Amino acid sequence: MQNQYEVVVIGGGPAGLAAAIQADKEGAKVLLIEREARLGGILKQCIHDGFGLIRFGEKLSGPEYVERYVEELKDRQIACKVLTFVTEITKEKEGFLLTAVNREGVSEFGARTIVLATGCRERTAKQVSIHGTRPAGVFTAGAAQHLVNLSGLMPARRCVILGSGDIGLIMARRLTLESAEVLGVYEVKPEPSGLTRNIVQCLEDYQIPLHLSCTVTRVFGEERLTGVEVMRVDEAMRPIPGTEERIDCDALILSVGLIPENEMAESIGVTLYPGTKGPVCDENFMTDVDGVFSCGNALHVNDLVDYVSESGELAGRAAARYTAGEQPEKVEIRPDASLQYAVPQMITVQAAGGEGESREVVLFFRSRETVRDADFVIELDGKTVFSKHYGVLRPPEMERVLVKLGGLDIKSDSKISVSIKKREAR
Amino acid sequence: MKELTCIVCPNGCTLQVEKNGEEWKVTGGRCRRGEAFAIAEMTNPVRTICTTVATSFKDVPVLPVRVSGDIPKKRIFDVMEEINKVKVTERLGRGAVVIENVLGLGVDVIVTSGILAEQGQI
Numbered sequence: 001m002q003n004q005y006e007v008v009v010i011g012g013g014p015a016g017l018a019a020a021i022q023a024d025k026e027g028a029k030v031l032l033i034e035r036e037a038r039l040g041g042i043l044k045q046c047i048h049d050g051f052g053l054i055r056f057g058e059k060l061s062g063p064e065y066v067e068r069y070v071e072e073l074k075d076r077q078i079a080c081k082v083l084t085f086v087t088e089i090t091k092e093k094e095g096f097l098l099t100a101v102n103r104e105g106v107s108e109f110g111a112r113t114i115v116l117a118t119g120c121r122e123r124t125a126k127q128v129s130i131h132g133t134r135p136a137g138v139f140t141a142g143a144a145q146h147l148v149n150l151s152g153l154m155p156a157r158r159c160v161i162l163g164s165g166d167i168g169l170i171m172a173r174r175l176t177l178e179s180a181e182v183l184g185v186y187e188v189k190p191e192p193s194g195l196t197r198n199i200v201q202c203l204e205d206y207q208i209p210l211h212l213s214c215t216v217t218r219v220f221g222e223e224r225l226t227g228v229e230v231m232r233v234d235e236a237m238r239p240i241p242g243t244e245e246r247i248d249c250d251a252l253i254l255s256v257g258l259i260p261e262n263e264m265a266e267s268i269g270v271t272l273y274p275g276t277k278g279p280v281c282d283e284n285f286m287t288d289v290d291g292v293f294s295c296g297n298a299l300h301v302n303d304l305v306d307y308v309s310e311s312g313e314l315a316g317r318a319a320a321r322y323t324a325g326e327q328p329e330k331v332e333i334r335p336d337a338s339l340q341y342a343v344p345q346m347i348t349v350q351a352a353g354g355e356g357e358s359r360e361v362v363l364f365f366r367s368r369e370t371v372r373d374a375d376f377v378i379e380l381d382g383k384t385v386f387s388k389h390y391g392v393l394r395p396p397e398m399e400r401v402l403v404k405l406g407g408l409d410i411k412s413d414s415k416i417s418v419s420i421k422k423r424e425a426r
Numbered sequence: 427m428k429e430l431t432c433i434v435c436p437n438g439c440t441l442q443v444e445k446n447g448e449e450w451k452v453t454g455g456r457c458r459r460g461e462a463f464a465i466a467e468m469t470n471p472v473r474t475i476c477t478t479v480a481t482s483f484k485d486v487p488v489l490p491v492r493v494s495g496d497i498p499k500k501r502i503f504d505v506m507e508e509i510n511k512v513k514v515t516e517r518l519g520r521g522a523v524v525i526e527n528v529l530g531l532g533v534d535v536i537v538t539s540g541i542l543a544e545q546g547q548i
Contacts (some may be wrong), residue, residue: 038541047490047538048476053435061476063490063539067520149478152488177477177506196438200431205473205499304436397436 013041015296016117018312137225168255275341
């Protein structure tokens with residue numbers, strides 16, 4: 001069948017590109033499907049630099065980073081359909097049937113395996129409770145970034161930013177460079193959500209104030225935003241009466257979090273994990289539906305694209321090597337309350353001294369609180385099998401560890417737990 | 427002694443920098459790059475800037491650019507002013523120089539995306 005592929009990758013951002021390239025390197029027949037006209041995902045509009053420090057040892061802009069992958073995809077002549085939207089995935093006796101629409105109409109593709117690289121979405125104004133009217137001038141940071149960096153349009157002259165996520169910080173600097181006035185960044189939590197370096201190079205460098213434990217409670221304006229009301233919040237993040245302050249501005253920019261996009265995954269029965277809002281997966285990034293893999297920000301929201309590309313490569317390789325039929329048994333990796341999450345959530349069983357001798361597993365985790373002088377610890381049946389010391393762990397900064405599984409006996413009834421242990425507490 | 431957050435890489439180490447006579451003493455970093463960063467911050471802080479230039483093409487109204495190397499932090503807005511004077515009228519590719527040796531600072535302003543050249547091929 002002409003439309004039959006071994007690996008179909010959905011999403012042409014950094015994760016999907018890496019997955020498609022890696023699956024092709026493994027010799028699989030690959031198809032990449034992207035709904036936009038150009039490949040590259042969100043990096044097309046992330047014109048700031050700092051991408052690729054880990055992968056390439058260079059400080060690249062988003063387009064520079066992702067175009068390296070787009071060019072490799074083209075050089076390898078990997079089949080690719082842009083302006084194509086997958087509307088349905090159905091499980092077949094062997095593999096999957098995908099229905100997609102594009103300008104040529106509706107088409108069907110057969111897939112032995114699927115890699116979901118569908119990225120994430122921004123939380124919008126509807127998902128944070130702000131009272132008031134519904135004027136123009138309320139943008140997500142990503143929408144503002146698209147307007148400034150791709151359309152060459154300024155969404156604001158004088159604005160307030162709600163939320164201290166990285167995109168919000170990057171946009172505070174970007175709008176300032178384009179001579180808009182950024183009056184302040186308001187963060188409801190007592191700590192910033194973005195990377196510390198972005199607080200320094202995007203806010204402090206430009207004397208933009210960061211107001212912690214503060215939030216926007218109301219917007220004013222009929223057709224266009226004319227101002228916002230900000231309030232201080234208590235420990236439970238409830239606005240404190242009497243702290244209301246009105247700020248005149250023409251735009252409110254929201255950087256209040258990202259949610260993995262998994263409608264497609266859910267439609268085929270993939271279980272989502274509450275801690276990440278992405279699929280539950282094993283060390284090959286295979287979900288609990290055999291033959292369906294997940295990577296990048298669809299799996300969990302990353303702060304560095306380098307790790308997005310890595311997860312794409314691992315998922316792409318595993319998808320190319322996948323054989324249908326009975327899958328090896330897996331056990332759960334259980335994070336305790338010190339962690340927001342750990343990915344993967346499952347791991348394949350192995351006998352000590354068997355094939356596992358050279359096995360390595362990439363594990364990503366995020367701390368629940370800021371902790372200093374602590375160890376990230378993996379325990380197998382009550383025995384510590386991995387430990388790494390950190391000077392500081394912060395919730396906004398995702399960590400990655402490479403764990404060697406050689407010599408470990410992971411049985412189907414093994415208990416694997418992961419946690420952060422403070423040194424002074426031991 | 428002054429405390430700084432290193433912005434060289436995502437680790438964001440907290441650095442302590444102190445002047446001992448003519449020598450700078452930097453502690454707290456996980457690598458050597460932090461030392462150079464801290465000394466520069468105390469003597470001549472530098473940054474890179476990334477922005478866009480206008481084009482005369484309707485399909486790609488703005489084109490991403492960046493400076494090819496560090497510029498003094500206090501010259502950021504001067505360089506922005508120069509970049510904002512530019513209007514690209516050719517379908518330049520990634521790496522093309524838009525302004526050579528901008529304001530005599532020894533760095534060029536270069537295109538960072540192939541979007542304009544790519545759209546021209548269709």
